[in-house]
Amino acid sequence: MRGFKPGPPRSEDPMANPSRLHVPKTPARPGEAPDFGYLKLSAAGKVARPDTGAPALETRFLSEELVRVLDEGHRAVGPWHPHLDAQELQVGLRHMLLTRVFDDRMQRIQRSGKISFYMRSLGEEAVSVAMAMALRPADMLFPSYRNQGLYVVRGRPLLDLMCQLLSNTRDMCKGRQLPVMYQWAEGRIFSISGNLATQFPQAVGWAMASAIKGEDDIAVSWLGEGSSAEADFHHAMLFASVYKAPVILNVVNNQWAISTFQGHAGGERQSFAARGPGFGIAGVRVDGNDFLAVHAVTQWAAERARTGRGPTLIEHVTYRAAAHSTSDDPARYRPKDDYDRWPLGDPVERLKQHLISLGEWSDERHAALVAELEAHVAKSWKEAVTHGTLTDGPRLDPGLMFEDVFKEMPPHLRRQEAEMRAGLAEK
Amino acid sequence: MRGFKPGPPRSEDPMANPSRLHVPKTPARPGEAPDFGYLKLSAAGKVARPDTGAPALETRFLSEELVRVLDEGHRAVGPWHPHLDAQELQVGLRHMLLTRVFDDRMQRIQRSGKISFYMRSLGEEAVSVAMAMALRPADMLFPSYRNQGLYVVRGRPLLDLMCQLLSNTRDMCKGRQLPVMYQWAEGRIFSISGNLATQFPQAVGWAMASAIKGEDDIAVSWLGEGSSAEADFHHAMLFASVYKAPVILNVVNNQWAISTFQGHAGGERQSFAARGPGFGIAGVRVDGNDFLAVHAVTQWAAERARTGRGPTLIEHVTYRAAAHSTSDDPARYRPKDDYDRWPLGDPVERLKQHLISLGEWSDERHAALVAELEAHVAKSWKEAVTHGTLTDGPRLDPGLMFEDVFKEMPPHLRRQEAEMRAGLAEK
């Protein structure tokens, strides 16, 4: 056996003995029946709500239970019931639906080639929408690429998002970013990075600055359970713990990282929320498809952060109902009917039924709302394409490619821009 | 205020409001009285010893208590009592003493300029010596720069270590490494890196290979509590957890990282051992100055690893009694008499008193042993310097600098070596 260094190998053939390596199990692959037996659930209303002033370590149980408010009968129960008025719930439903309708339309449009790439948040709408609604407008958000609901709640016109997807003349990113890599300084939403997890410790640094300046604003960041494997997760947890930064760190456990099951990110042996207590900070595991639970947990964590109780790590247990992206085909690695069997249901459907059970909503109003939102999306799209698409229509000036590398363009980039323009002129 | 981007700052002067940032407290600085009130201690013998087959999460209490065997009266008590025979204890004492005598001599010699740099393990000898004695010779060790006791236990001649410190003609590192950056393939001790913490996840990879090959050997690695802040710590914990690697990961919490107190590494809010349960792996907090406790905990963790129960994270609570290195002066940042007040005493003194209380040792024998070891060290040094020192005597061929960059020397390095030799010739 080549390359062996420290002492002779135990056997000439390293594979002579059967491997003892533990390989995390993936519950179901294509052709197998979906199996969610691994999920540790708590009944709605059953998990206590500690005072927001409670020391982090006294809240440890929150990191292993599952905070839920909506029960099987779609009633809101238990200590975490946020008691939002019906109108606020209707707004939440509207935001989630708009996110979904928008996602759905963009997904279909991508196939037409007018945009190069898209990523949906189907099934995870409550994570972004309920949280954004529970936060203050001045709180700074550091999202991943699957938090479009934040933009919807904070009111960024769909037109602007669409123009980014199209990299057209109204693209907020000036043509530099892949679709969905939005940013919005005025709306206090940070630029999305293609490099997973980097935003997590940046959010902690932002929160440290907020504390240094004695300001009330907190920072909130999201990443997927797969991304929690990156070093950035550790740095975020550590700095948040050491400096008690006013930040909420969210692990969106949608069970999958492209083709890789969450057990490969460490979810097989322990919850992701449990990493919080490991650092002496609060960790909460919440039903990510329960709008009310997510809202309540966010309020709890935000109040702790704002009152100097330090950071909270929230694990949102949810499911990536759609493909990872338009470049992905989940049929290759998981059962087709997985999502239908997902024990925590669908966030939109659950909030809808809750509102109906309150007598504040109906199938008719729902259908009407869907129709209205679809019309709105269609209308926005019509306008967006007038500003150009990847394939035709007006285009941004390619010279923009040389701007914003630095605040002022240095000589070598000016030379390169001139060379580029000369080349275009020749054509 | 310059550089501010997302929306206007709350106040023109960011320092108008008092800072709310939490800054970890350092208990005592020069001129102040040592204060170890922050230390959470358990009485000797009081912490239960779970069966080695116990599920990791049922052992969580071990990560917040403190496993101790030697009580105030130097008696060995409680369920962790390893019941080693007197001879083994005497060997342990000898190894710790030799380590200390060696360290002490090298430290003094560095001042003479014959070696460029040195790092002592004063006060931490039990961590390396007791662990190495509790492990098997074939287990692979991935040390930091403060584990010289491992070399002593595994029997590397001091002469070899001294020649490395001298970068002389017998230098095991061929003149390439700073003093103390030893390696010993045959002794199964990995090369020490100047870059903190990198060895931690490497040890996990080594252990994964051992499992893949179906071999019994486990890997063991050490780093300081300060180094646990590095990404490598996270990667080690994660991969160890995901693949249940047969590895023991040790955080040597000697309270200081150069001038920085362990609170800045996350020790203020939670133990380091508690990070284990956060990943679903066993975490144990042990009195690192208690030879018997360290030995017992190592046996426990090694048996778990060897029997497929997976990794263990061990936090050794100890104290860096000496300066960080010969380049450091602790009087600048901590009270001079700190170590005298350290609640967990000195590992050598405690084992010595225990042996005396067993009637297996005496001050006379101790004094004789010290004298013998000092003579041994002095003799080894005499021989070592005959092979050259940094400042005079025989030297290694500088051409060695071009070897081992690659297995075979490529043309550009052959050219550079020739150029170097031509330059030397001119002189």
Next chain:
Amino acid sequence: MAQMNMINALNSAMDIMLGRDPSVVVLGEDVGYFGGVFRCTEGLQRKYGSHRVLDTPIAEGGILAAAIGMSVNGLRPVAEIQFADYIYPAYDQIVSELARIRYRSAGEFSTPVTVRTPCGGGIRGGQTHSQSPEALFAHVAGLKVVMPSNPYDAKGLLIAAIEDDDPVIYFEPKRIYNGPFDGDPHKPAVPWSTHPKGEVPDGHYTVPIGQCEIVRAGSDLTIVTYGTMVHVSEAAARGLGLDAEIIDVRTMVPLDTDTICESVARTGRCVIVHEATRFAGFGAELSATVQEQCFWNLRAPILRVAGWDTPYPHAFEWEYFPGQARVASALKAVMEAA
């Protein structure tokens, strides 16, 4: 012999090495059950088991550290980094550890790890799926760095890398996974089956690390290039009707300077072409070396054609990519120089 694209060729190399050498293991994100986002490891886990073809957590630094530890324990890991743009989290383990362990341990330990990673643009990947960071590794003593430009070299170089006792950073120009690309995105895609280098032996063979290949002999000037740009450069020279000698570097470290300088000494003219950003890119080393060794033979300044010194912009892919027109104008300039 079989027709293979680069993906087939890479897959075949790993398949053969997993079969021949029980110490070879493959690890990376999505490489196991799924077979990799570019399908390069398709079928390998089914064939060799989940203990030799491992799906890993999304932690490039952890993947490299684990691979290093495995290699110290006698295995030969082949680690995939899903995109070269995501190799930076592993940079410390590569630069401070992988590259130096043999050296600092005086040869007592070595780390025969191969790191495979797709690089380069032209696939609408935007700034984080298009980078060519080879220079950031070529500067680090202790790493071998290679980049193939066709299926035949891809398989032979990968087998050589896996068998090499030194660490090898193996860059895969993803734009040419499925076929050669001459720089014109509007032409219909050409499959490798139309290219002689798409003919690949089924069995074991190696392409030696450390040797350039003269892919076209010529006398007008020398074009030194690698990866996707080999094909763009060929097309550009053809377009100008130049009798260019085209050298595919293939291995950046150790660099085959003899082949390159012998050629430039003959032609007296040299253009260097790569996709990576220009400033302090690998082309600078090529230019400096050629200048030092061929100064008295040079009849024109050595010119570099490279990516602009900006991140790779999504919407301006074809204004950014150093296509035929940019290569051609450098070729003209070098030929016209008195």
Next chain:
Amino acid sequence: MAQMNMINALNSAMDIMLGRDPSVVVLGEDVGYFGGVFRCTEGLQRKYGSHRVLDTPIAEGGILAAAIGMSVNGLRPVAEIQFADYIYPAYDQIVSELARIRYRSAGEFSTPVTVRTPCGGGIRGGQTHSQSPEALFAHVAGLKVVMPSNPYDAKGLLIAAIEDDDPVIYFEPKRIYNGPFDGDPHKPAVPWSTHPKGEVPDGHYTVPIGQCEIVRAGSDLTIVTYGTMVHVSEAAARGLGLDAEIIDVRTMVPLDTDTICESVARTGRCVIVHEATRFAGFGAELSATVQEQCFWNLRAPILRVAGWDTPYPHAFEWEYFPGQARVASALKAVMEAA
């Protein structure tokens, strides 16, 4: 005016900026109470408080990420990486984030972070306390990269870096912290008080980023160098009695090519000197650029003097370090070339 060594000068720059601009914060390992392992931040925490001069965990990646987040929230962090050899754990946050946030966010966000780090050898630091990794940052679009060679420039460049709205990687050649070094370790150390550039104004001033300095005008040849090697090169030229024009690059990015090329066009001869390893080092970019722009003026090949392409070996420090003898032989070769 005061006499300052580089440590005093750097300390003075941070002191002044902490005093003038409430948004400036300093963070790093041991920089607070202790004042840094090289004492560069001595007294700053006492003066400005532990909330503006922060001791951090030992996590370079975390330090950079936190600094980025702080800068996005309106602060101007000055982060210290204890040794340049330990900057790699922060490489992803620097390359993928710090360098690109302004670009990818179309200017909506920016990250005015200064990263200070001691580099270079000559202090018996062995392979992990001696590195000069500037090329690994110069290649990355979006970073400014500087390295002073004396106290006056050190203070002026650091103030300029902190006030700059772009990220700046600021390398400090630690061998000359206390005095200029001509490459001869056997001579008694010379303090900065003996050097005109040890005269430093007490107050605020800047040395512009992006400008080389001609530290010695001359007509025989041009030496392009920076950091410690400025002093070694001066001594080597003096030793040969050459009338060398010596250019201190000072800023690698953006590079002042005009000053350099104007000089080489005059002298017709050029030697490039740096401490970093040679292969694909920053000298390659300098050589390639000079060659492209001054080809018709060159009367001899441009030569590079640099560190050998190996890790920095502890026992062979002075055989490794590119001292006067190596610089001198390159100068001779370039002068003798017909």
